[in-house]
Amino acid sequence: MKVLHVIAGMDPKMGGVCQAVRTIVAGLADLGVDNEVVSLDAPDASFLADDSFRTHALGPAKGPWGYSAKLIPWLLDNFAHFDCVIAHGLWLYPTYAVEKAIRQAKSQGPVPRLYIMPHGMLDPYFQRATGRKIKALRNWAYWKLIExxxxxxxxxxxxxxxxxxxxxxxxxxxxxxxxxxxxxxxVEEPPAYTPAMRDAFLKHCPELEHQPYLLFLSRIHEKKGVDLLLNAYLKIAAEPVPVAATALPQKNDPAQLVVAGPGLETAYGQQMQQLASGNKNPQAVISFPGMLTGLAKWGAFYHCEAFVLPSHQENFGIAVVEALACRKPVLISNQVNIWREIEEAGGGIVADDTADGAQAMLAQWMQLSPEEKLAMGEHARACFVRNFATGPAANRLLEAIAK
Structure with a gap:
């Protein structure tokens, strides 16, 4: 079988969809499926060289819709080479182009099967969130006309x-x-730990060489609940929570906090840095290393106490699953769509995506003894193996697209 994946862009800075495509391609390849990607990246984009699969980069795309006059002609010329097409994401030109090209090609003969993978882009959050009224109306109109x-x-x-x-x-x-x-x-197995990972991470955060820390690793964006996390952390730091009776020392000072990811240059990112700079507690240190990749990213995962993401909307959360794979408990909101699997497995702590929920989540974590934290990490790893390893997911996807 040969599968074509269509996506607006493969730049890792764009978030989880492109990483999901990379994971899907790897899983299908292990099952003998031949995969190619067509995107609207610039042909000379440096990040494309890191991929082992073939990407047809037809960009750069124009405008916020991501338009490219090259895409439909390319699809019509190449459909015959593929058994099926998976279009990843919604609300942009590539998905519209694929469906339109399929309709045009049907008059000429057989066409590949078309599958759409929304990656959470049909979540009602985007229609209901405060501040998105205009975008919500735009989406309704776009749905009626195209989507x-x-x-x-x-x-x-x-x-x-x-x-x-x-x-x-x-x-x-x-x-x-x-x-x-x-x-x-x-989600693929993380690479085995090496000391080089720790060294690479500490180049970004040398102040954490001998300090425990909680890790946020995602886009610095309002949707991710970064403001909830920072405010909760600062409140907890101001009034340390007593630890479990079996733990030492008698007062549980907060672990330090790493807020890693792209978006520091945005208005929201700058607001979060200003919020952190108002902290006067020397025991509570907040670090903003920017986007971590490669060895530095895995060093951040392997050395953190726990991963934290109080997101207002998260379709899957690849970074959440990567943390589970590294035996790290995850502290997440119940708006991360895989929270039920994690809570059932005992691999983390789940709370509401509110100020009170974020604070309660951190307080509950701090009240755990070292033994309880270690046990939660083992449950996290078991949750990954049972629910999120690449093999079972690739098999389910292949079964779905082979019909």
């Missing part, structure tokens, strides 16, 4: 978890896909 046809004409819609599938039914009408299938999303 509804894309979804309802596809051979199937592929979801990463059951929560995503159910939430996708809420925001738009008419919504009647031919099939909606939960295929999951596997």
């Amino acid at each position: 509804g046809r894309v979804i309802n004409n596809a051979d199937a819609i592929l979801f990463t978890c059951e929560a995503e599938r159910l939430l996708a039914r809420e925001p738009f009408r008419p919504y009647h896909p031919k099939r909606d299938v939960v295929v999951g999303l596997g």
Whole structure:
């Protein structure tokens, strides 16, 4: 089988969708599937050289819609080489172009099967969130004109978890896909730990050489609840929480906090740095190393006490699963769609995506004894193996697209 993946861009700075595509391609390749990607990146984009699969970069795209006049002609010329097409993401030109090209090609003969993987972009959060009223109206109009046809004409819609599938039914009408299938999303095993990972991380955060820390690793964006995290951390730091009776010392000073990811240059990112700079507690240190990749990223994971993400909306959370794979407990909101699997496995702490929820989550973590934290880490690893390893997810996806 040969599969074409269509995506707006493969730049790692764009967030989780491009990483999901890389993981999906790797999982399918292990099952003998031949994969290619077409994107609207610039052909000379440096990050494309890091991928082992072939990417047809037809960009750079123009405007916020991500338009490229090259895409539909390329699709029409190359459909015959593929058994199926998976379009990743919604609301941009590439998904529209794929569906339109499929309709045009049908008059000429057989066409590949078309699957849409929304990656959480049908979540009702985006229609209900404060400050998104204009965008919500725009999405309704776009749904009526374009996206509804894309979804309802596809051979199937592929979801990463059951929560995503159910939430996708809420925001738009008419919504009647031919099939909606939960295929999951596997995350590759992290590389085995090496001292070089620690060294690479400490180049970004030398102040943490002998200090425990909590790790946030995602985009610095309002949706991720960074403000909730910082405010909760600063409050906890001002009034340390007593530890469990079996733990020493008698007062549980807060671990330091690493807020890593792209977006520090945005207005929101600058606000978060200003908020952190107001901290006067020498025991509570907040570090902003920027985006961590490669060895530095894995060093951050392996050496943290726990991973924290009080997000207002998270379809899957690849970084959450990477933390689980590294035996790290995860402190997450119940708006991360895989929270049920994690809570059931005992691999973390789950709370509301509110100020009180974030503070309670950190307080609960601090009250755990070292033995309880270690046990939670083992449960985290078991949760990864059972629910999020690449093999089972790739098998489910292959079964879905082979029909």
